[in-house]
Amino acid sequence: MDRTGEAAADGIGEPQSVVATYRYRVRTGADVKHEAQRLADLQSTGTWVELAGETEAIRERHAARVIDTWQAPSDELDVPDGPDARSWDIRIAYPTHNIGAQIPLLLATVYGECASWRDLKLIDLELPDSFVGGFEGPRFGVAGVRGLVGATDRPLLITIVKPAIGLTPKESADVFYQAAIGGSDAVKDDEKLVSHPWSHYLDRIREHERAARMAYEETGHRTLYFVNITDRPDRLVANAHRAIEAGASALMVDFLTVGISTLSMLADDPGVSVPIMAHLAFAGAIYGSAWSGLSSHLVLGTLPRLAGADVVIYPSPGGTLPFSRLQARRLTGALTEPLHSLRRSLPVAGGGMHAGVVPRIVEDLGIDWAMAAGGAVHGHPMGVAAGARAIRQAIDASLRGEPLAEAAKAHPELAAALRKWPEEETRVEATAR
Amino acid sequence: MDRTGEAAADGIGEPQSVVATYRYRVRTGADVKHEAQRLADLQSTGTWVELAGETEAIRERHAARVIDTWQAPSDELDVPDGPDARSWDIRIAYPTHNIGAQIPLLLATVYGECASWRDLKLIDLELPDSFVGGFEGPRFGVAGVRGLVGATDRPLLITIVKPAIGLTPKESADVFYQAAIGGSDAVKDDEKLVSHPWSHYLDRIREHERAARMAYEETGHRTLYFVNITDRPDRLVANAHRAIEAGASALMVDFLTVGISTLSMLADDPGVSVPIMAHLAFAGAIYGSAWSGLSSHLVLGTLPRLAGADVVIYPSPGGTLPFSRLQARRLTGALTEPLHSLRRSLPVAGGGMHAGVVPRIVEDLGIDWAMAAGGAVHGHPMGVAAGARAIRQAIDASLRGEPLAEAAKAHPELAAALRKWPEEETRVEATAR
Numbered sequence: 001m002d003r004t005g006e007a008a009a010d011g012i013g014e015p016q017s018v019v020a021t022y023r024y025r026v027r028t029g030a031d032v033k034h035e036a037q038r039l040a041d042l043q044s045t046g047t048w049v050e051l052a053g054e055t056e057a058i059r060e061r062h063a064a065r066v067i068d069t070w071q072a073p074s075d076e077l078d079v080p081d082g083p084d085a086r087s088w089d090i091r092i093a094y095p096t097h098n099i100g101a102q103i104p105l106l107l108a109t110v111y112g113e114c115a116s117w118r119d120l121k122l123i124d125l126e127l128p129d130s131f132v133g134g135f136e137g138p139r140f141g142v143a144g145v146r147g148l149v150g151a152t153d154r155p156l157l158i159t160i161v162k163p164a165i166g167l168t169p170k171e172s173a174d175v176f177y178q179a180a181i182g183g184s185d186a187v188k189d190d191e192k193l194v195s196h197p198w199s200h201y202l203d204r205i206r207e208h209e210r211a212a213r214m215a216y217e218e219t220g221h222r223t224l225y226f227v228n229i230t231d232r233p234d235r236l237v238a239n240a241h242r243a244i245e246a247g248a249s250a251l252m253v254d255f256l257t258v259g260i261s262t263l264s265m266l267a268d269d270p271g272v273s274v275p276i277m278a279h280l281a282f283a284g285a286i287y288g289s290a291w292s293g294l295s296s297h298l299v300l301g302t303l304p305r306l307a308g309a310d311v312v313i314y315p316s317p318g319g320t321l322p323f324s325r326l327q328a329r330r331l332t333g334a335l336t337e338p339l340h341s342l343r344r345s346l347p348v349a350g351g352g353m354h355a356g357v358v359p360r361i362v363e364d365l366g367i368d369w370a371m372a373a374g375g376a377v378h379g380h381p382m383g384v385a386a387g388a389r390a391i392r393q394a395i396d397a398s399l400r401g402e403p404l405a406e407a408a409k410a411h412p413e414l415a416a417a418l419r420k421w422p423e424e425e426t427r428v429e430a431t432a433r
Numbered sequence: 434m435d436r437t438g439e440a441a442a443d444g445i446g447e448p449q450s451v452v453a454t455y456r457y458r459v460r461t462g463a464d465v466k467h468e469a470q471r472l473a474d475l476q477s478t479g480t481w482v483e484l485a486g487e488t489e490a491i492r493e494r495h496a497a498r499v500i501d502t503w504q505a506p507s508d509e510l511d512v513p514d515g516p517d518a519r520s521w522d523i524r525i526a527y528p529t530h531n532i533g534a535q536i537p538l539l540l541a542t543v544y545g546e547c548a549s550w551r552d553l554k555l556i557d558l559e560l561p562d563s564f565v566g567g568f569e570g571p572r573f574g575v576a577g578v579r580g581l582v583g584a585t586d587r588p589l590l591i592t593i594v595k596p597a598i599g600l601t602p603k604e605s606a607d608v609f610y611q612a613a614i615g616g617s618d619a620v621k622d623d624e625k626l627v628s629h630p631w632s633h634y635l636d637r638i639r640e641h642e643r644a645a646r647m648a649y650e651e652t653g654h655r656t657l658y659f660v661n662i663t664d665r666p667d668r669l670v671a672n673a674h675r676a677i678e679a680g681a682s683a684l685m686v687d688f689l690t691v692g693i694s695t696l697s698m699l700a701d702d703p704g705v706s707v708p709i710m711a712h713l714a715f716a717g718a719i720y721g722s723a724w725s726g727l728s729s730h731l732v733l734g735t736l737p738r739l740a741g742a743d744v745v746i747y748p749s750p751g752g753t754l755p756f757s758r759l760q761a762r763r764l765t766g767a768l769t770e771p772l773h774s775l776r777r778s779l780p781v782a783g784g785g786m787h788a789g790v791v792p793r794i795v796e797d798l799g800i801d802w803a804m805a806a807g808g809a810v811h812g813h814p815m816g817v818a819a820g821a822r823a824i825r826q827a828i829d830a831s832l833r834g835e836p837l838a839e840a841a842k843a844h845p846e847l848a849a850a851l852r853k854w855p856e857e858e859t860r861v862e863a864t865a866r
Contacts (some may be wrong), residue, residue: 051595100627102627105625108688112687113713113754116719118721163480166478233666262695264665265666272822281541286718289721293721300711375482376482378484
């Protein structure tokens with residue numbers, strides 16, 4: 001196996017390339033090197049036939065190059081290869097100048113037409129400094145968001161307002177206030193709540209920010225409000241400006257349903273002076289298959305960070321959505337590990353989260369993450385404030401290294417939460433295949 | 434099986450619902466009605482626990498409703514059910530007022546968090562008039578595009594400039610001219626070509642529109658130029674305005690990489706007075722799996738039409754991309770069958786198209802489609818103009834009901850094309866699994 005290309009792909013010899021890694025399942029005995037070359041050609045200067053106009057000069061300057069192909073590690077395959085198929089990993093280097101500094105063309109180049117090939121998934125992207133340097137990334141990032149809420153040394157708690165739809169702004173402000181005095185660092189809208197006749201986002205901002213101020217006077221702790229301004233890109237930007245004018249402390253966007261580069265546009269807008277949360281809605285449509293689409297750490301890691309998300313919600317293991325610890329580690333790594341000079345995005349564990357899951361996430365991620373909790377706060381037997389407190393208690397105990405069962409003896413809220421939702425109960429397998 | 438919900442879903446009794454059909458694979462013996470209810474709750478007012486705040490009044494107004502569940506027809510399954518799994522189809526009605534008139538929230542509602550469920554695919558959407566009425570749809574549509582090129586009674590030919598990357602505007606204008614005198618109704622950029630140091634889109638517009646005028650003087654036939662203006666939404670809109678100012682006759686967008694609602698914003702812009710083509714780049718990332726994502730007729734049919742695409746490229750059977758005739762029929766149906774008062778979008782068969790495929794598409798679609806051809810035009814042994822002519826000859830012969838082999842006797846261009854690319858050769862299976 002020729003590994004001479006490795007150094008180049010790592011950015012040493014060839015800083016001007018975007019390197020894409022694909023997993024490709026082909027018939028046993030197929031010529032995978034030929035297939036890899038066909039892929040590189042299709043996604044750069046070539047097409048399915050030889051072209052007279054595809055000169056050496058054009059190929060020299062613009063053709064993508066196969067760095068390497070190797071048989072995929074069998075322990076990484078969701079579906080093992082049968083006798084008829086073999087899975088290969090293929091690395092291809094694309095000249096960065098084919099793309100420029102925009103996400104849509106990045107996607108069209110590395111996974112445009114070939115997205116329609118059978119059994120070809122984009123599993124990784126290495127972006128050179130020359131590409132990443134064209135993006136501002138998160139404006140606040142982990143440190144910025146921590147600064148706004150005044151919590152530097154622990155995971156954060158973000159409460160999701162529930163029920164998701166139907167509350168008036170005054171009603172949801174009551175919920176907000178309870179969540180805030182319970183110790184939530186932020187409160188967020190549901191991904192399905194935007195601006196509606198029964199709850200205009202500007203009314204929510206006014207009511208919720210008032211609830212935040214009331215709670216602050218009582219507790220001395222600030223609570224951000226991530227208001228969901230999702231809409232068509234032009235209206236979304238208008239919403240953002242009006243939201244900030246109305247006193248919004250933070251914004252939330254269903255970034256995959258509006259387009260990743262819509263998030264990028266929003267984050268780069270000089271008028272947007274508050275943190276932005278990118279929500280996972282629709283993400284599974286792109287990462288959910290082992291044999292098509294993009295890996296989850298690209299969809300919910302690399303790409304939203306590049307586009308400037310300060311905070312990204314992902315489906316955490318231990319909740320209601322199927323997601324492995326390996327997926328979560330790669331995803332949070334993509335949000336927080338060095339990437340040119342981009343700030344780190346704050347990973348937010350979501351999807352059926354509750355106090356009992358906290359110790360395992362602390363073990364995996366340390367302190368730089370947040371929990372997004374809805375049902376576990378609102379469905380807590382002692383009420384919303386107690387629901388938030390239970391999670392904060394679980395966080396504090398986990399950082400001390402104290403088992404939750406121990407901590408629960410001194411904390412009735414945590415005790416009640418653990419009775420209702422036992423620690424690290426696996427609930428996904430029971431309900432979904 | 435209770436089918437009483439059918440009438441409602443068809444819009445008779447319940448015009449205010451968006452009805453989503455999911456295919457869900459669960460363990461044999463699982464309670465699918467319970468799962469369906471859980472899905473309806475999660476995607477509307479509920480979450481994974483019971484909520485005190487989820488009142489009857491809120492549920493009455495906002496809860497989604499399971500219309501029906503039935504075992505999926507086994508002949509529709511790409512992967513047959515084994516002994517451990519059963520595939521079910523689930524129909525759920527969402528109150529339209531939960532959504533309003535925007536595509537991002539439509540997606541977050543029908544396939545937001547549940548996109549991260551395992552083995553759950555969104556296979557159909559029925560949109561009530563009350564929802565569709567919030568959208569303008571295509572401004573030109575099939576009839577409008579036909580009017581611009583002056584061809585009312587036959588399939589159209591759209592030539593893709595190749596090589597995809599690297600030509601200067603003068604060089605690609607030469608290609609354009611050849612394609613135009615060969616009978617192309619339009620010429621389009623590759624999906625990977627936008628604005629680059631070696632080919633600014635405004636320069637391309639000037640050079641290509643000049644080539645179009647030269648060809649018109651010679652042949653009396655107009656040729657549109659779909660210039661690819663893909664970029665971040667704000668820059669894309671700016672590109673559109675500058676393009677039209679520079680004399681662009683048509684626009685092209687990689688609509689899935691910029692976001693479907695970015696296309697919607699563009700199409701609704703009063704300054705955009707030319708047809709818009711939506712390209713399939715990235716589509717496979719969303720439709721490619723049998724067990725996650727959205728069906729291809731939603732991704733490349735219903736949604737781009739709703740967003741206002743006049744012309745939509747899809748992967749056609751008989752080319753280089755795996756796509757079945759059933760998929761193609763559903764997709765072209767979604768573009769052209771009645772949908773409230775929206776104009777019809779023109780389906781464009783793409784992906785390794787050549788003259789030999791024409792008869793089969795005429796058989797399937799009649800006259801209201803276009804062929805997007807790149808390699809078959811540029812790789813034709815007699816040159817670009819002959820490559821275009823060969824396809825036009827194949828179109829004319831097919832409409833007369835004449836076999837291509839017969840027509841080739843009088844048309845050397847068609848004869849050469851068929852020698853190089855035999856009629857209806859299946860090339861996908863040979864190269865991709």
